[in-house]
Amino acid sequence: MRIPFLSLFPALFLTFFLTAHSPPSSIYDHLKHNGLPIGLLPKGISDFSIDPNTNRFHVNLTHPCNSEFEIQLHYDFNISGVLSFGKIANLSGVSQQELFLWFPVINIRVDDPTSGLINFDVGVVDKQFSLSLFEIPRDCTAFDPKGSLSISQKPSELLGTEIVEEHMLRAIS
Numbered sequence: 390m391r392i393p394f395l396s397l398f399p400a401l402f403l404t405f406f407l408t409a410h411s412p413p414s415s416i417y418d419h420l421k422h423n424g425l426p427i428g429l430l431p432k433g434i435s436d437f438s439i440d441p442n443t444n445r446f447h448v449n450l451t452h453p454c455n456s457e458f459e460i461q462l463h464y465d466f467n468i469s470g471v472l473s474f475g476k477i478a479n480l481s482g483v484s485q486q487e488l489f490l491w492f493p494v495i496n497i498r499v500d501d502p503t504s505g506l507i508n509f510d511v512g513v514v515d516k517q518f519s520l521s522l523f524e525i526p527r528d529c530t531a532f533d534p535k536g537s538l539s540i541s542q543k544p545s546e547l548l549g550t551e552i553v554e555e556h557m558l559r560a561i562s
């Protein structure tokens with residue numbers, strides 16, 4: 390049987406055309422387009438903007454929230470950063486919990502996708518996580534400032550505790 394190859398061509402062409410020419414339409418598309426896992430940001434973001442020249446993006450969440458999984462992340466109302474391939478630089482609005490303290494995540498990098506690892510630069514240390522943790526955007530539960538002791542310390546209040554943290558990390562490693 391002959392494969393009706395030519396009849397497939399218009400469909401293939403159309404797919405190519407759409408993929409190549411439609412600009413990424415969600416912030417998740419932009420992450421994907423830059424070789425980053427879409428689960429770095431929580432589920433359901435629709436209010437975002439990105440500057441096509443600088444690749445600086447802004448995201449407004451409906452509420453600040455915490456994503457709780459193997460690692461705890463806190464997302465502020467407003468998140469911004471600069472996207473480039475395999476990297477988010479100048480990140481603001483995302484913090485990571487470590488030993489009950491919150492540390493702003495400054496940069497996120499995937500140096501080598503084949504390693505399956507992603508790096509979070511939290512200022513004092515580079516933390517490595519499995520890329521697979523961030524495959525899908527997570528639910529993000531509203532942040533309650535009056536909640537547990539561990540989340541009552543706002544990231545912005547933590548300048549100055551970084552040194553302590555570094556010693557603690559050294560002590561346990």
Ligand SMILES: *[C@@H]1O[C@H](CO)[C@@H](O)[C@H](O)[C@H]1NC(C)=O
Nearest residue numbers: 436437438439447448449467
């Ligand atoms: C976020 O909210 C601010 C203030 O309401 C608005 O100016 C901005 O356009 C919104 N969207 C983004 C993507 O920053």
Ligand SMILES: *[C@@H]1O[C@H](CO)[C@@H](O)[C@H](O)[C@H]1NC(C)=O
Nearest residue numbers: 436448449450451452466467
């Ligand atoms: C941050 O996000 C909130 C909620 O979407 C919005 O009301 C506020 O104006 C934003 N601020 C900036 C600086 O975009």
Ligand SMILES: *[C@@H]1O[C@H](CO)[C@@H](O)[C@H](O)[C@H]1NC(C)=O
Nearest residue numbers: 443445470471472478479480
């Ligand atoms: C990152 O932020 C710093 C200080 O705000 C600024 O000087 C630098 O140009 C920014 N980098 C990018 C790539 O936007």
